[in-house]
Structures are given as structure tokens and as C-alpha cells.
Amino acid sequence: MAHMFKGTRIFRNREEAGAWLAERLVQLAPERPVVLALPRGGVPVAAPIARALDAPLALLLVRKLGAPVNPELAIGAVVDGTPPQTVLNRDIIAALRVDEETIERERQRQLAEIERRRAALLGAAPGAVPPPLAGRVAIVVDDGVATGATAAAALAGLRRAGVARAVLAVPVIAADAAARFRAEGTELVALSEPQALGAVGAYYRDFHQLDDAEVVALLKEASAARRG
Template sequence: MHRSQTEFVDRHDAGQRLAGELLHLKEERPVVLALPRGGVPVAFEVAKALAAPLDLLMVRKLGAPGHPEYGIGAVVDGSEPQLVLNDEAMEIVRPSAEYIEAEMQRQLKEIERRRAQYFSDRAPIPLSGRTAIVVDDGIATGGTVRVALKAIGKANAARIVLAVPVAPRDTLESLHDEADEVVCLSVPDHFRAVGLHYDNFEQTSDAEVVACLNAAREWLSPEA
């Protein structure tokens, strides 16, 4: 049962409380993956509590030929970027393999630009054989998160955990098959928007993302 409409003071408060439900994973030496930008302050607190490395999980939509707003799939950042195609959209649009490759490379360039902005020259952390904890500040429809989870599965993570402060029940249930474990602090009976569950839900700035990522290096041992 949720306590009130505003369960969380801000994203850092939500992250600290979410971390308390994830301490059982500390001995697995997990990698914490934040969905930018709002998921970064939440994931920062989780990574800090678990003494785990913090990385970003950037997802870019692949648009249909001539209709870039219509998604036919997505590519997800990582040490080995993963392509996830929407079978229904692909059946309708039927793009060529050459188009898909070109569109994927275009979106990967944008991911690389954003990663350089946040990380300078640091490469993504390999997920193969690791426990991956995917963190966002909340879930509404779950589309982006679903693509991210599918991509992590392709990256051969040993275990996938989805952890969020708040989400609607139906969306959460639809994501259970994509993760080995799902942790959510609040599942409102009448969900309207993620921001309504925070006292402070101001947009996370690029500067805050960089500050969190830089600070996250402080608690890591060389082998983390």
C-alpha cells in the first residue's frame, strides 16, 4: 500500500529507499544501469549502497523510412550495442536490411555523442556474466524499459533486476517476463504520472548526470 500521493522527497530520496530493498544483491557484485537522465540520481544512490559501478543505459529509437517518429525498433548502448526490432512494426513497414543497418549506425553515433558528453572517454561496462540492475525514476508505459531489458538479455547478463520507485500495476506485471527480479516500492491503484509521486521532480540536468557519474567512481575498487 502506498503512503500518499507524494511518496518521495526527490530522486535521491527514492534511490536511498530503493537501495534498502536491493542490499541482498551486494555480494553479487552487480552493475547498476541508469536510464538517463531522471534515472541517474536514483541509480546513484543504489550504486553507492551496493558499492557497485554505475553506468548509463541509453536507448535510441529506430524510425521508419520517411516517418522517423514511427519506431520500428531501438538500439541500446553497451560494450556490445544491441538491436531490438519491433516485429509488428517491421511487418507493416518492411524496411530493407540496408536501411536498418544505416539507421542503427546513425543512432549509435548519437549514443556515442551523448556518452562522450557524460563520460568523456570511458567505455561501457561489459555485462556478460554480471548481475545487471536497471534503474529509472519510475515507469509509465514501460516501452523504453522493455527494450532495455531485452537488450541486456542479448548482452548475456547472468541476472537482470529491474528496480524502480513507482510504476502502475499492469505495466509492472507486463515486464516480469523480461527480468529475473522486479523491485518496485510503490504500485498505486490509480496511477496517473510518475512525477506526482515526488515532492521535487525537476528535470535532471546534464551537469547533475556528470556529477553523479564522477562521484560514483570514488567507492569503486579496481576490480569492481
């Protein structure tokens, strides 16, 4: 059971948050959905959603572009694809005076990490390769959204892929990011929208760092359940 703290849900773990989200998403009755998890933290949230919707669970490889002075602060994000899709947070870039060379260096570094994750995760769990998305309903899942740069990049990539409908589903999202997504026409399903988000991990009792082996195990379990 999720607990409330000053009007905000505190989840036991990512799986519980996913189960709560699944209840909301089932009511939307999406047709032929594909659940796309942002690794690593989005995978255990997405797994119960995929089960509830009887949908394939696939990975969407996206990496945040970290600021030079604070790698946790997103100056943008890049999403896997041909070509890769980059979304930049120009307000933060201007405020920090980050030059184009620094942005490109960080972009290349994160593209290399996407390649590593593709080999480690999709190589070990080939069933998690996204199916053709044109005309499908895509549900993008993460364990939380602060600035929204990573999710924005993911959604931009999906629009390029020709999805019929894209839904962003997250347990917790900063209120200003939620307002921005809705203003842009994004369909958002969120359980908590705090005004001052702070750290996403503060909304979970268990927010341990997942390793590749845990992610692969969840993906294989989801694939086996659908085959069964």
C-alpha cells in the same frame, strides 16, 4: 521520508527514492552487481543504490522511440550496443498505424542522440562506461516506468551481453507494465505499482529536468567514492 497519497508513495526527490530502493536491494544480496542507470533521470536514483551495494555505477544508453502524434508515447526503444537492440511496441504501432519508414526515421534520430550522450556523458565521466557484463548481476535503474518499452530494450541488450541475472529496480511502475515484466520472467523491485500511473513526475515533489553537468557530477562522485 516518502509520503503516501491514496496508497501511493510520493518521494521527496530521486535520491530519496533511490535510498528506499537500496534498502530492498541490499536484502537480495546480489553478488558482484553492476548498477546500470538509464540517463538522465535514473542516475540520481541509482547513485545511492551503488553506494549501498558497493557496486560500480555505469550508464546504459537507451532512448525511447516516440509516436509521431505524441513523442511522449513510446512505440518502442533502442539500446546502445553492437548492433543496437530495438524493441517495438507492436500494439501501439498497430493502433496508431505507424509505418516502417516512420519507425526507422525515429530510430535513426534516437541513435544519433545516443551518440551525442555517449560523447557528452561517457566522454566526461569515463568511469561510467559499463564493465564487461557477462556473468555479472546487472541492476537496471530508472526513475519510473510507464509503458516499459525503454526498460524492455535495456533488458534485451543485457540478455544479449550474457548477464547472469538482471534486476529492474524502479521507484514507480505502471501496474500493467509490472505484470508484463514479471510474466516474462523479469526480476522486478518496485516501491509503487499504481493501476493508473499518469505522469511519473507526479510521484515526486522534486522532479526537475537534469542536465548533462548534473549527471556527470554524480557519476564522478560515485567513481571517486569507490576508488576511495
